[in-house]
Amino acid sequence: MPKHGKRYRGLRGQVERQKLYPVDDATALVRQLATAKFDETIEAHFRLGIDPKKSDQNVRGTVALPHGTGRTVRVLAFTQGDKVAEAEAAGADFAGGQELIEQVAGGWFEFDAVVATPDMMAAVGSKLGRVLGPRGLLPNPKSGTVGIDIASIVRALKAGQIEFRSDKTGVVHAPIGKASFTPEALAENLGALRQALEAAKPDAAKGTYLRTVHLSSTMGPSVRVTV
Numbered sequence: 001m002p003k004h005g006k007r008y009r010g011l012r013g014q015v016e017r018q019k020l021y022p023v024d025d026a027t028a029l030v031r032q033l034a035t036a037k038f039d040e041t042i043e044a045h046f047r048l049g050i051d052p053k054k055s056d057q058n059v060r061g062t063v064a065l066p067h068g069t070g071r072t073v074r075v076l077a078f079t080q081g082d083k084v085a086e087a088e089a090a091g092a093d094f095a096g097g098q099e100l101i102e103q104v105a106g107g108w109f110e111f112d113a114v115v116a117t118p119d120m121m122a123a124v125g126s127k128l129g130r131v132l133g134p135r136g137l138l139p140n141p142k143s144g145t146v147g148i149d150i151a152s153i154v155r156a157l158k159a160g161q162i163e164f165r166s167d168k169t170g171v172v173h174a175p176i177g178k179a180s181f182t183p184e185a186l187a188e189n190l191g192a193l194r195q196a197l198e199a200a201k202p203d204a205a206k207g208t209y210l211r212t213v214h215l216s217s218t219m220g221p222s223v224r225v226t227v
Helices: 006-012 023-032 082-089 098-105 118-135 150-159 183-199
Strands: 041-048 060-064 075-078 094-096 113-116 161-165 171-178 210-217 223-225
Touching: 023 041, 023 183, 023 210, 023 223, 041 183, 060 150, 060 183, 075 082, 075 098, 075 118, 075 150, 082 094, 082 150, 094 098, 098 118, 113 118, 113 150, 150 161, 161 171, 161 183, 171 183, 183 210
Parallel strands: 075 094, 075 113
Antiparallel strands: 041 171, 041 210, 060 161, 210 223
């Protein structure tokens, strides 16, 4: 089992492990614990009362964070015709059809998010399914990354829309900002994510849905938040 360094142990000592921190206190503390030499990402971790082995209890969706994520998202749009110009005008970093598919198939991955119009999905799925799928980048209507209105999809991603999904242990991990954000901005982003998770609650889920919530920075210890 790897041991934590002196710096991490010192930060962990500032957290009362069994305490449930109110949201405002938790966001302030997690910023204080982000002492790395870069602007650390603040993440929220929700343990849900679901059975992840059952497909009808998987949780997935998107949410537009009020204050964004604090990172620049490079968007690749698979589309053609007039939609290429629409995607570029909306802020897409790369837009095109078959030539971009071939470029990605050849090993190019200088992008963070992928969107597509429906007419491109057959080509994208057949050629790039095994490439983008494992990376969580394959466009999907359920995640809001496939649609006719490609400009709106691109703008949403650029403005801070994120996708969330439960993992095999029933936990949702999602970024809610940067350590440079104010505690209030982090709290509002956390609230938006929580509302989206509650709206995505599966009908088959029984008992307590939001079981635990933790906040953590990239290099810091976690802080447990009141539910």
